[in-house]
Amino acid sequence: MLEKLALPFLHMMDAEKAHTLTMTGLKSGLVTRKAKENDPSLALSLFGRVFPNPIGLAAGFDKNAESMDAMLGYGFGFVEVGTVTPQSQIGNPKPRVFRDKSSRNVINRMGFPNEGADVFEQNYQAFREHGKNKTGIVGINVGKNKDQEDALADYVALVHRFGKQADYLTVNISSPNTPGLRDLQDPAELLPFLRQLVIVRNARCNTPLLVKLAPDLSDDECKSIADCVMETGVDGLILTNTTLERPEFLPESFRNEAGGLSGVVLQDKSLDVIRQFYKHTDGELPIIGAGGVDNAESAYAKIKAGASLIQLYSALVYQGPNLPNKINKGLVKLLKADGRENIGEAIGQE
Numbered sequence: 001m002l003e004k005l006a007l008p009f010l011h012m013m014d015a016e017k018a019h020t021l022t023m024t025g026l027k028s029g030l031v032t033r034k035a036k037e038n039d040p041s042l043a044l045s046l047f048g049r050v051f052p053n054p055i056g057l058a059a060g061f062d063k064n065a066e067s068m069d070a071m072l073g074y075g076f077g078f079v080e081v082g083t084v085t086p087q088s089q090i091g092n093p094k095p096r097v098f099r100d101k102s103s104r105n106v107i108n109r110m111g112f113p114n115e116g117a118d119v120f121e122q123n124y125q126a127f128r129e130h131g132k133n134k135t136g137i138v139g140i141n142v143g144k145n146k147d148q149e150d151a152l153a154d155y156v157a158l159v160h161r162f163g164k165q166a167d168y169l170t171v172n173i174s175s176p177n178t179p180g181l182r183d184l185q186d187p188a189e190l191l192p193f194l195r196q197l198v199i200v201r202n203a204r205c206n207t208p209l210l211v212k213l214a215p216d217l218s219d220d221e222c223k224s225i226a227d228c229v230m231e232t233g234v235d236g237l238i239l240t241n242t243t244l245e246r247p248e249f250l251p252e253s254f255r256n257e258a259g260g261l262s263g264v265v266l267q268d269k270s271l272d273v274i275r276q277f278y279k280h281t282d283g284e285l286p287i288i289g290a291g292g293v294d295n296a297e298s299a300y301a302k303i304k305a306g307a308s309l310i311q312l313y314s315a316l317v318y319q320g321p322n323l324p325n326k327i328n329k330g331l332v333k334l335l336k337a338d339g340r341e342n343i344g345e346a347i348g349q350e
Contacts (some may be wrong), residue, residue, distance in 0.1 A: 007320050015097035015106070015317075026067035033073040034132050039332045042077070044344050046286055046308055047168055047208040047235060049137055053077035054331070054343055055299065055324045058290050058311035059141035059170065059212075063114040065123040072133035075325035080311065081124070082141030083172050084162075086154050088116030089145055092177060099317060100254040100263075104294065106314045108242070109259030111177045112143050117161060124165060140166035141212070146178055152193060156200050163204040171197060171234075174214040174241035176260045182214055185221075187228040194232035208235035215240035215269045215291060219276060226280035236286040237277060238311065240270040243291075263314040267292030271305050275350075278306025283348050294319065296330020306348045 010018040025031060035052070042053040057071050057079040065081040072079060091113025098107045114120065128134050140162045144154035159169060171194070173184040184193055194211065201209050211234055213225065229237065242260025250265070270291025277287060289307030293299050294315035302310055315323055331343065340346055 007318075011099070011101065014095065015099050016094065019097070023062070023067060026070040029069070031073075032070045032132055035072050035136065036075070038077070038328065041332055041335055041341060042328055042343050044308065044342075048206075049167055051077045051137060051309060053324075053328050054303065054309045055327050056080060056139075056288065056309055056311045057316075057324075058313040059083055059139075059172065060108075060110070061313050061316070063112075065120050065127065065140075068124075068127050068136065068138050069131040069133050071321070072136040074321040075328060077324075077328075078137035078139065078167070078309070080139040080141050080170060082114070082120070082170070083112050083143040083175070084114055084117055084120045084140065084158065085112055085143050085145045086117050086148075086157050087145050088119070089113060096259065098254060098257045098259075100251060101318070103250060103254075103263070103265060104315070104318050105250065105254075105261060105263030105265050106317060107254065107257045107259045107261050109177045109257075111146060112175065117158065121161070121165075128165075137167045139168040139170055139210075141170040141172050143172045143175065143178065144181070151181075151184060152196060155193075155197055159197055159200050159209070160204055163201055163207050166207055168208040168210055168235070169201070170210045170212050170238055172212045172241075174212050176214070176242060176244050185213060185217075185225060187224045190225065191228050191232060194229065194234055198233045210234065210236040210238055210288070212238040212241055213273070215243045215266060215273050216245065217273060217276075222273060222276035223280050226277050226285075230281055230285060234285075236288065238288045238290060239273050239277060239307070240266070240291050242266070243269055245269065262291070264292050264294055267294075267298055267301075271302060274302055274305045274307050278348055293327075294323075296327045296334055299327050300331060300334045300346065303343065303346050304348070304350045308344075308347055 092111035142158035246255040289302035290311035
């Protein structure tokens with residue numbers, strides 16, 4: 001109830017200031033609770049782990065690994081923290097986050113602001129040692145520093161550093177807010193890049209290695225990238241990051257802001273990319289579906305399109321932290337209506 005009452009107040013504030021205030025409350029521990037048991041029909045075994053439910057918190061919400069305990073207590077089946085870079089960086093100039101309440105979308109041009117790997121690791125280890133939900137599933141999203149010309153060096157360092165700590169690692173090469181980062185999605189660049197990271201991962205640990213891709217890919221690009229990732233031996237995909245597209249129906253002042261667009265507007269675009277990759281990989285490469293998920297129906301649609309798990313972030317801005325529990329309850333009803341006993345039975349069954 002307290003969280004619901006806080007939303008109107010937070011929406012009166014600058015978007016980034018509201019998020020900073022939210023993070024202060026979450027990391028204080030005052031709202032942290034032990035995660036409740038989930039309906040057994042929502043449990044899914046993937047990457048050698050049992051996810052209690054398929055709804056996860058996307059990277060970007062918690063860049064410095066400060067709120068995992070609280071968010072797991074709010075009903076997320078897993079959380080992904082980061083993007084962390086080797087060195088701390090302030091990101092792009094402010095203001096850099098913009099809301100459009102009328103369409104329930106967000107534009108950000110953050111640029112990977114974070115306190116760096118040392119602070120991140122301290123926070124992460126404190127959670128694993130003392131958190132109420134310390135056994136919860138946490139993925140770590142890694143990226144490169146803006147001024148690093150040798151992108152591979154930063155990713156190698158982070159895969160090596162966090163490989164034994166994370167439940168899974170995500171290689172973020174799809175943010176539109178770090179110059180040149182999306183160039184790594186070109187198969188000519190991507191193949192040797194991922195091969196090297198897999199070699200580093202294999203030498204260090206057996207932690208699942210995932211790649212997060214952009215939604216702004218043509219069908220041909222999806223096919224080429226799918227062939228590439230299957231060849232490299234990565235363990236999964238996160239589809240998708242934010243989009244550079246600007247639909248005309250968005251208010252002009254909002255759509256003219258630079259950065260990545262997320263929210264409801266991304267539902268269909270990310271859904272199509274999930275379908276493409278599920279088809280091109282013959283359903284053999286697990287997919288975490290993200291982009292525009294704001295209710296049980298949109299989550300279920302992504303699962304039926306080929307996603308094994310789901311992530312959300314922007315919808316929290318408009319609906320608050322009780323959203324994962326609401327979605328999970330809805331998923332149980334949708335499964336029963338379809339005569340399915342477990343969420344895994346719905347994957348790719350459009």
